[in-house]
Amino acid sequence: MKGLLALGIVFIVIVIGNTAIVAQTDMKPPVPKKVPKVLKIHGYEVTDNYAWMRDRNTPKDAAIVDYLTEENKYVETFMGQHKSFVASLYKEMLGRIKQSDLSVPTRIGEYWYFNKTEESKQYATYLRSKAKDGSASEVLLDVNEMAKPYKFYSVGAFEVSDDGNMLAFSTDTTGYRQYTLQFKNLKTGEILPIKIERVTSTEWSGDGKYFFYAQEDAVSKRNDKIFRHKVGSTEADVLVYEEKDPLFGVGIGRSRDKKMMFMGSGAATMNEYRYLPADNPTGEWKMVAPRTENHEYTATFDRGEFYILTNKNAENFKVVKAPLNDPSEKNWADYIAHNPAIKIDNISFFKDYAVVSEVENGLEYLKVMDLKTRRASVRIPTDENVYTMGLGGNPEYDTPSIHYNYSSMISPNTTYEFDLKSRQSAVLKQQEIPSGHNKNKYDTTRVWIASRDGVKVPVSLIMKKGTKLDGKAPMLLYAYGSYGNSMTPNFSTARLSLVDRGMIYAIAHIRGGSELGEKWRQNGRMYKKMNTFHDFIDSAKGLIKMGYTSSDRLVI
Numbered sequence: 001m002k003g004l005l006a007l008g009i010v011f012i013v014i015v016i017g018n019t020a021i022v023a024q025t026d027m028k029p030p031v032p033k034k035v036p037k038v039l040k041i042h043g044y045e046v047t048d049n050y051a052w053m054r055d056r057n058t059p060k061d062a063a064i065v066d067y068l069t070e071e072n073k074y075v076e077t078f079m080g081q082h083k084s085f086v087a088s089l090y091k092e093m094l095g096r097i098k099q100s101d102l103s104v105p106t107r108i109g110e111y112w113y114f115n116k117t118e119e120s121k122q123y124a125t126y127l128r129s130k131a132k133d134g135s136a137s138e139v140l141l142d143v144n145e146m147a148k149p150y151k152f153y154s155v156g157a158f159e160v161s162d163d164g165n166m167l168a169f170s171t172d173t174t175g176y177r178q179y180t181l182q183f184k185n186l187k188t189g190e191i192l193p194i195k196i197e198r199v200t201s202t203e204w205s206g207d208g209k210y211f212f213y214a215q216e217d218a219v220s221k222r223n224d225k226i227f228r229h230k231v232g233s234t235e236a237d238v239l240v241y242e243e244k245d246p247l248f249g250v251g252i253g254r255s256r257d258k259k260m261m262f263m264g265s266g267a268a269t270m271n272e273y274r275y276l277p278a279d280n281p282t283g284e285w286k287m288v289a290p291r292t293e294n295h296e297y298t299a300t301f302d303r304g305e306f307y308i309l310t311n312k313n314a315e316n317f318k319v320v321k322a323p324l325n326d327p328s329e330k331n332w333a334d335y336i337a338h339n340p341a342i343k344i345d346n347i348s349f350f351k352d353y354a355v356v357s358e359v360e361n362g363l364e365y366l367k368v369m370d371l372k373t374r375r376a377s378v379r380i381p382t383d384e385n386v387y388t389m390g391l392g393g394n395p396e397y398d399t400p401s402i403h404y405n406y407s408s409m410i411s412p413n414t415t416y417e418f419d420l421k422s423r424q425s426a427v428l429k430q431q432e433i434p435s436g437h438n439k440n441k442y443d444t445t446r447v448w449i450a451s452r453d454g455v456k457v458p459v460s461l462i463m464k465k466g467t468k469l470d471g472k473a474p475m476l477l478y479a480y481g482s483y484g485n486s487m488t489p490n491f492s493t494a495r496l497s498l499v500d501r502g503m504i505y506a507i508a509h510i511r512g513g514s515e516l517g518e519k520w521r522q523n524g525r526m527y528k529k530m531n532t533f534h535d536f537i538d539s540a541k542g543l544i545k546m547g548y549t550s551s552d553r554l555v556i
Helices: 002-006 062-080 083-094 493-499 518-522 530-545
Strands: 011-016 019-024 037-041 044-048 106-108 111-117 125-129 138-142 154-160 166-172 180-185 199-204 210-216 223-230 238-242 249-254 260-266 271-277 286-289 297-302 305-310 318-323 333-336 342-349 353-360 363-370 388-391 401-407 414-419 425-430 442-450 456-464 475-478 504-508
Touching: 062 083, 083 493, 138 166, 154 199, 166 199, 180 199, 210 249, 238 260, 260 297, 271 297, 286 297, 286 305, 297 342, 305 342, 318 342, 353 388, 363 388, 442 530, 456 493, 456 530, 475 530, 493 504, 504 530
Parallel strands: 199 249, 475 504
Antiparallel strands: 011 019, 037 044, 106 111, 111 125, 125 138, 154 166, 166 180, 199 210, 210 223, 223 238, 223 249, 249 260, 260 271, 271 286, 297 305, 305 318, 318 333, 342 353, 353 363, 388 401, 401 414, 414 425, 442 456, 456 504
8 A cells, every 4th residue: 555655546445335446536637727807797796717618709719629628538537447337337227228119109180199219229210000009000200210311310399280181390400409390291201391490389270271480599599489381382481479588488389179379478487478269370469468577377278268377476376267358367267276385387178177287295296177077176196105297298188088107216107097087097108127127126215304494305215125324325415406497206227226236316305496386496596596505405414414324425
């Protein structure tokens, strides 16, 4: 050891489970130069020593390229010490992925639509069949063939017209989410010559003659315009709406009964919607409710009335309904009252039913309402105490059943079919783990840890069954806590490679997300943003105190 130290070479032995990894730690990472630049932001002066890295010019500053090259060399040298272990992990993780697979078919009109992946092929194939079992299927998009000329390829929009004769799809070949819209005649197989650049959200008109799309700005990537395109025509597309406010972005959609189109414009804390009957695509768009500060809402349409999910005097949102002739706020009437303990995330209408997506005490629920018989509403039951669930793809309005997705940190992703009349669930498809998976080898739980202001933060964990809480287990603690995004305790095959080696994986559901409702989000943003970081730090301290890990074995 003295000889090694004399040579200035230090190694660290990392033990994960029964695997020992020896890593050289005397390596010196590249250090970027400091070039102080004083920035004036909201009346404050801030010194940024690394502003020189923000070179937006082309070609890039040579100093930036040189530094990034050194960083890459550093990583390659460090990871080069672990090639055999990395190869072993890769093989192990790959063994948990079913490379040849079919998605759950989704009915749209008289067809069932599904995707197929095949081993050794990078992309999925899009198909449809008149039979639910996929027999006698027709290929709609062979993405592997389409991608051959490009280094990168991604399919975005996939929208079939109501009559099933036309397909609108978009593709990105840049890796920068710049999608180009195209049309395919599904009766002839012809892809129309027109291409429309930088398309985001999309929607067909009811008659299939027109197609609406949102387009992003070439520089800012903000969705600022909505156009109407006449399919098969060379006429210039009609600009339907342009959003001038740089804080807002636009989108387009249609109600599930296909009778009403909606055009939304939203910012971080407010939005507004316009509507247009889908059978009158060239008509005049009308306003549901104009934007006002801190008012967030979404609108849909069913049975001749508007249904609006709103936070107006309802922090956790409520559902109101409004008449077709005038859906403005003065005509709003409560449909589902506000509940301060339950956040309503969404309401989805079907012919005889409605499904409400709710969040209570950090867990997701699906509540089914029978609109025909008016029998008592029911939540779809779950078998575990820590899980994630949500509605699946359910484009059909007149349907006897719905699909929903479910998983937990130990239960693979599963798609269920829920019979709306009998209120029974049946498994349609569960994620297959080719190398095998036994959920009984693991424990998953949720603990509540007090942050420094006394607020209790939920933390979801997965570990090997029998793990001792003596502070000796290594732990990876993950969190996000921004933009209202909830970090759900879902299933991950890659995560199992850590857990199988004795590591505990934890997700701290810190403020800034929406796991505990709208107040949870609001108390982790703006002037209360420090709560996000305090929650994370105090969650780590709490887990150490409870014996799940120790400070020298915690990875974040």
